[in-house]
Amino acid sequence: MSAKVIGAGAFVVIGALLFTAALFLIGERRMLFDDRFELYTEFAKLGQLEVGAVVRVAGMDAGEVTEVIVPASPADKFRVRMEVRDNLHQLVRTDSIASVQTEGLVGGIFLSIATGSEGAPVVPEKGTIPGREPFVLADVLEQASETFEQVAMTVDKISGDLETTIARVEVATKDAHQLFIDITPQIKSIAENGSRMSADTRQVIAGIQAGEGTLGKLIKDDTLYVRAREVADEAQVAMANVRQVSDEARRAIADFRSEDGPAKGMFAHVRVTLGQTRDVVANMADVTEAMKHNFLLRGFFNRRGYFDLDAISPAQYRAGVLENGKRKAMRIWLGSPVLFQTAASGAEELTDDGRARIDAAITTFLEHLPTSPLVIEGYASDGSEGDRYRVSRQRAGIVREYVLGRFGLTANNTGYIALAGNAVASPSGDHWDGVALTLFIDLEDLKFVPQPRSAGVPAVVSTKVISK
């Protein structure tokens, strides 16, 4: 009997001890048993930061976020209140910067506080430190892509300037000669940097595509973030260089005009280098663009409004891949007899009447256009399956070209797809001959009441027949 009493006692005591130990582990992590001080930071974008998120000072677990105060107006920022261990207080200075960070793709979101500088005063209790906005991959790519475009334009401009100048200037001074010797290496280095950057970016994309290291791994390793950011930063530096070079070149050109002509060979050399630079930078812009359209990242960018119809099959498209819970398709059907006529060459071209119809249709979309993607669906119901596909693709292409030119729409947001003859729920039943202008629109943006969706078609919100 007594052995049983001891057993029962041991059981209860061991259980209670283990449970208490677990409670302590949680409590310790939450720093319930430490002295803490309170401080604030501010962000325009929260980046999924939540109450209860861990706060780290210089990488050390230091406390937690206790409150997120929603701003009163869009112009204000979110205020984040946190509690941090008192013994780390002297590390947090007024110039310490708070930033939201992630441990890997699905890792916890935490608030990181960098230690401040020696000279700055310690943050007072309930003080506010500056916050660095959360870093978002898409933004960086966007920025990189823009920068590259600017670089490319600048390079174009320089070479354009040079071309015209070379045409005009006949002689070169010794100074001018020297100037070109100075400029050339800089241009060369831009070209070199540029090709390295685009190689880097391409390598990242190749990595993703080869499936070597999954998307998660890449993002977890921060490779994509870091590389993309580096590329963007380097591009910015390159851009500054190019500007400087272009100014110097312009000055030189001005000099040329007034002085004796330079050596023609020198100009030729510079022209070649600039040409290379332009190619490289254009290449980089392409690669960054490609990154946005990469298969694995597509879901990520789709949410942000990018589409690559080349990567979507007609079957997927019909199944509604471009739609999500909120975003629905809205179609305007236009028939081929009104839209097209056969040109002398045998190819189809838009009729005047057709253009007017398209204009009228697009007008109803205009309100939503730059923000909602537009897809021109091509249909053709005559001939073989191959013919129908070809014709429907041509039609969609023609209409897209027209729409792009006429309304100056962004090419990025205006796609076209060949759907051959099958058109479920078109005004003529299960087929269509012509095109459908399809706007993918967030229901929230929609002013009118959605109609019940018809079976088989990617959620037609409103079907409006302009012409048959």
Added chain:
Amino acid sequence: MVERTGLAILAFLGWVGEVSLFGLRAMREAFRPPFEFAEITRQLYEVGWRSAPLIATSGFSIGVVLSMHTRASLERFGAEAMIPAGLTIALIRETGPLVTALLVSGRVGAGIGAELGAMKVTEQIDALEAVAVDSFKYLAVTRIIACILALPILTTITNVCGILGGYLAETSISGMSLELYFSRAFAVVEFSDLIPSTLKTMVFGMIIGTVACYLGFTTTQGTEGVGRTSTRSVVMSSILIILANVVLVRLIFFLFPPV
């Protein structure tokens, strides 16, 4: 067919009603003297201490297996660092309590059912009454209390052994240190994860004890009846545990909304 299903449902409800009344009576009696402390201790030994090896071993293996599964799924997202936390949360919130309850219902529920059933058919329960002992208090109340007390403790043992098992599985692959493992394991666990889900197992204990005692006390038809009681005790308490768990999880989410 419909009628028969309806009757079966009614029969089940009636049965649950009887068991509930039995349990309620046990709760009422538990607070009335005399208190059978010695017998509760003995039962705590039987239900708790003697189940501990089974529970510890199972907890450990579950930890190893869960760790391998979490690794397989989290690796895909490059979130290996989340393995300890994922495993701990899964274990503490749901797997630990439920697995413990089901194991105990198998070991202890069957045991109590068979023991009381045998006592019933061999008239030992009558014999207790004949020596002026309240058999309900002495046999049922003590066992139900022991189950209620033992389950949170056994669950804690499952959880701890599970985390240790997870650690061994993890360290054998990644060589992670025990300290780092534990700090990661508890990185996302809140009091509201641990306390309600551990305490809810008291309800499971109550179910196991009550069902087994009820079936034991109502055993008829000799040895065959004892076998049936033992089986039914496991089946019925498992079903009731799983059903109760749905309600309890809902209730816990209601009381401690997840952030």
Added chain:
Amino acid sequence: MNHLRQGSDAHVDAAAHSDGDGPAIRLEGVSKSFADLKVLDDVTLDVAQGTGFCLLGRSGTGKSVTLKHIMGLMMPDAGRVFVHGKNVTELKRQELGEVRRTMGFLFQNAALFDSITVGENVAFPMRRHTDWAEEKILDTAKARLADVGLTEAFDKMPGDLSGGMKKRAGLARAMALDPDILLVDEPSAGLDPITGDEIDELLLGLKKKGTTLVMVTHNIPSARHVADELAMLHEGRIIAHGTAGELDRSDDALVRAFMRSESGG
């Protein structure tokens, strides 16, 4: 515990009924059915204090059921059961417990607690109802086991005993608290004749000390020896009631046949 009472010797009939205390046990119109089976049908009987009463009857007629009614282990469908003048069927749990404390019950199958030793079985009632020192409890338990000739079985588990040994251990447990009323269900079934006789002597001794004895047995010589009064149960009713001599001379052929048998079945 054990009250010595007058008139515990012979000539019981008159003595018991003239006793001012009234009968130790009285069943009044007790009926009991299990499902469709009517086991007891309006059974009325008295057992005077300090006497030996023997209930006879063929197998399955409800003798054990009758004993369980006296103990309050079964409740009658109709009728009342008095023990020491208290209506067992209406008592609260606690009062019932008090009444039971003055009674000992030997179950037909002994019903030993099989998770504890034989010695602990005998000690169990003492542990529950006395504040005796451990030593006294163990000594008393040993003495009780010695009474039934089982000294050596003290540390054995019930599962390791033979049927007859279990029976005797059960009797030792029933006698543990020196009950005023001892109900024994076939005490000598499964015993050899010599041990059976020893048990009879033991019961007689208890009766002499004033214990009221209610015995169920198929062993007619033993019944003649121990009991002052006998009753025979048949098809739910008492068909004969009286001394052994009266039953020998019964009008009922079944009763006479029963009384002629020499040993239990």
